[in-house]
Amino acid sequence: xxxxxxxxxxxxxxxxxxxxxxxxxxxxISSQRELEHVLDTRLQEAARxxxxxxxxxxxxxxxxxxxxxxxxxxxxxxxxxCQIWSLDGRLIAxxxxxxxxxxxxxxxxxxxxxxxxxxxxxxxVEDASKGIRVLVGDRLGLRERLVGDLVKGLxxxxxxxxxLLGLLIWLSLNRGFRPLAxxxxxxxxxxxxxxRPVNVTATPSEVRPLTDALNQLFxxxxxxxxxxxxxxxxxxHELRTPLAGLKAQAQVAIAADDPAVMKHALRQILVSxxxxxxxxxxxxxxxxxxxxxxxxxxxxxxxxxxxxxxxGATAKPDAVTVSVDERLATLTWVANRECLELxxxxxxxxxxxxxxxxxxxxxxxxxxxxxxxxxxEGPGIPENEMPQIGTRFFRGRFKSAVxxxxxxxxxxxxxxxxxxRLVLRNRTDTxxxxxxxxxxx
Numbered sequence: 001x002x003x004x005x006x007x008x009x010x011x012x013x014x015x016x017x018x019x020x021x022x023x024x025x026x027x028x029i030s031s032q033r034e035l036e037h038v039l040d041t042r043l044q045e046a047a048r049x050x051x052x053x054x055x056x057x058x059x060x061x062x063x064x065x066x067x068x069x070x071x072x073x074x075x076x077x078x079x080x081x082c083q084i085w086s087l088d089g090r091l092i093a094x095x096x097x098x099x100x101x102x103x104x105x106x107x108x109x110x111x112x113x114x115x116x117x118x119x120x121x122x123x124x125v126e127d128a129s130k131g132i133r134v135l136v137g138d139r140l141g142l143r144e145r146l147v148g149d150l151v152k153g154l155x156x157x158x159x160x161x162x163x164l165l166g167l168l169i170w171l172s173l174n175r176g177f178r179p180l181a182x183x184x185x186x187x188x189x190x191x192x193x194x195x196r197p198v199n200v201t202a203t204p205s206e207v208r209p210l211t212d213a214l215n216q217l218f219x220x221x222x223x224x225x226x227x228x229x230x231x232x233x234x235x236x237h238e239l240r241t242p243l244a245g246l247k248a249q250a251q252v253a254i255a256a257d258d259p260a261v262m263k264h265a266l267r268q269i270l271v272s273x274x275x276x277x278x279x280x281x282x283x284x285x286x287x288x289x290x291x292x293x294x295x296x297x298x299x300x301x302x303x304x305x306x307x308x309x310x311x312g313a314t315a316k317p318d319a320v321t322v323s324v325d326e327r328l329a330t331l332t333w334v335a336n337r338e339c340l341e342l343x344x345x346x347x348x349x350x351x352x353x354x355x356x357x358x359x360x361x362x363x364x365x366x367x368x369x370x371x372x373x374x375x376x377e378g379p380g381i382p383e384n385e386m387p388q389i390g391t392r393f394f395r396g397r398f399k400s401a402v403x404x405x406x407x408x409x410x411x412x413x414x415x416x417x418x419x420x421r422l423v424l425r426n427r428t429d430t431x432x433x434x435x436x437x438x439x440x441x
Contacts, residue, residue: 005173012169017162024151032147039143040110043080043123047136050082051127081120083135092132103135112140179203183211195222245272298418301337303372304329307363310345319357322348325364328372333439335418343414343422347374347435350408354378354433372437380426380433411435 081098085091091102104111104122113120122137183198190196197215200208246269253265304324311322333340351361351374359377366373412422415437423436 005177008173009166009170012173013162013166016165016169020162024155028147028151031150032143035143035147035150039138040121040123043110043121043136043138044125046080046082047123047125047134050084050136051125051130051132051134080136080138085133085135087126087128087131087133103137107133113137176204179207183207183214193225195219195225243272243276246276298334298336300332300334301340302329303331303333306337306341307344307348310341310348314345314348314352317352317355317357320352320355320359320361322352322361323363325362327365328363331365331370331372333370333418335420339414339417343411343420343437344372346408346411346414347422347437350411351376351378351433351435366436366438368438370439374435374437375427375432377430377432380431381424383426 080095081103082095083091083098083103084093085102091100099115101115103115103120104113104124106122106124107126108124110121110123113122119140120137121140121143122135124133124135126133183203186198195218197218198211200211200215203211249265249268249272253262253269256262256265304326307324307328311324348361355361355376355378361377362375364373364375365371408422408424415422420437420439423438425434426432427434
C-alpha cells in the first residue's frame with residue numbers, strides 16, 4: 001500500500017500542477033483578450049495617423065496607375081500593412097508589405113478577412129473631405145505568436161520551479177511527519193509491559209486524536225492486566241483453602257475407623273467441592289464479562305420466567321422460602337440474556353447463602369415499574385463495609401461458608417454491560433439486604 005507521505009506528496013504536486021495550468025490558461029485567455037484590444041487600438045491609431053498625413057492623395061490624377069509607397073511609420077511597416085484607396089476604387093498608396101488586393105470591403109470599422117490563405121484583422125477609416133479610405137491591417141497569426149511567446153515565457157520558469165517546489169514539498173512532509181516517527185520510535189523501544197502514556201507535548205493537533213486514542217488504549221490494557229493479575233492472585237489464594245480442606249478431609253476419611261467420622265468427612269468434602277466448583281464458575285463468569293465487548297446481542301426477556309428458572313435450579317435449605325411477585329411475569333427487559341442471567345443468579349445465590357433458617361427471599365417490582373428488587377432476611381452489610389461491597393474477593397464480616405467474594409462483583413459488572421446498575425442498602429423494616437436492579441435512561 002502506498003505510504004501516506006508519498007500519497008500527500010503526489011496530491012500536493014498534482015494540485016500545484018493543476019493550479020499552475022489553470023493560471024497559465026487564465027493568463028493565456030486574458031492576455032489574448034488584452035493583446036487583441038491593444039493591437040486593435042494600434043490599428044485605429046495607425047489608420048487615423050495615415051489618414052491625417054494623406055493630404056492630397058485623393059486628388060491625384062486618375063492617369064497615375066502606380067500606387068505610391070507610403071513612408072515608414074515609426075517602425076510599424078514590418079507588422080502593419082497599410083493601403084490608401086480613393087473613394088472611386090483606385091489604390092493610391094500602400095506600404096511595402098501590404099498585399100495587392102483590397103484588405104477589406106467595409107467602409108469603416110473592424111473586420112476579419114482571409115487574404116492569400118492568411119487571416120487578417122483590418123481597420124478601415126474613410127475621409128470624405130480628402131476623398132480617401134485608409135485600410136490598416138495585421139496578420140492574426142502574428143497575434144497568436146505574441147500570445148504563444150508570452151505563455152512560453154511563463155511555462156519555462158514553471159519547468160524549472162516544479163522540481164524545486166517538489167523538493168521543498170517533500171522536505172516539508174518529512175518535517176511534518178517527524179512527530180509520527182518519534183511516536184513510532186518510542187513505541188518500538190518499549191518493552192511489552194510498558195504501558196506509559198505517549199508523550200503529547202510536541203504533538204501537532206492533527207496527530208493528537210491518535211495519541212489520545214493510544215493513551216486511552218494503554219490505560220484500558222493496563223487496567224485489564226491489573227485485573228487479570230489480581231484475579232489470578234486472589235483465585236490462587238481462594239482455591240488454596242478449599243483444596244487444602246479437601247485433602248485434609250480425604251485424609252481423615254481414609255484414616256477413620258468410625259463410620260460416623262468417615263461420613264462427616266465425606267460431607268465436608270462435598271461442601272468443599274461445592275465451594276470450589278462455585279468459585280471456578282464465578283471466575284469463568286468474571287473472565288467472560290471482562291473479555292466481552294460493549295456491544296451485546298439484545299433480546300426481550302420476561303423477568304418473572306427468568307427468576308423462576310434460576311430459583312428452580314438453585315439449591316437451598318429446606319427452611320428457606322423464595323417468592324416471586326406475579327407482576328414480574330409482565331415485566332420485560334430488552335437486554336443480553338447471558339449478562340442478565342449472571343446478575344440475577346449471583347444475587348439470588350448470595351441471598352440464599354446468607355439466609356438464616358426459616359428466612360424468606362422475595363423478588364418484586366421496585367418503585368419504578370421497570371425496576372427489579374430482591375430482598376433477603378440475612379444479617380445485611382455493616383455500614384462501614386458498604387463502600388467496599390462489589391470489590392472482587394471482598395467477603396466482609398458476615399461472610400458465608402461457601403462464598404468467595406465474587407457474587408456481587410459479577411452482578412454489578414454484568415448489569416453495567418447491559419446498561420443497568422445495582423443499588424444495595426440495608427432493609428429498614430427488618431434485618432436483611434435490599435438490592436435494586438435499575439435500568440439506566
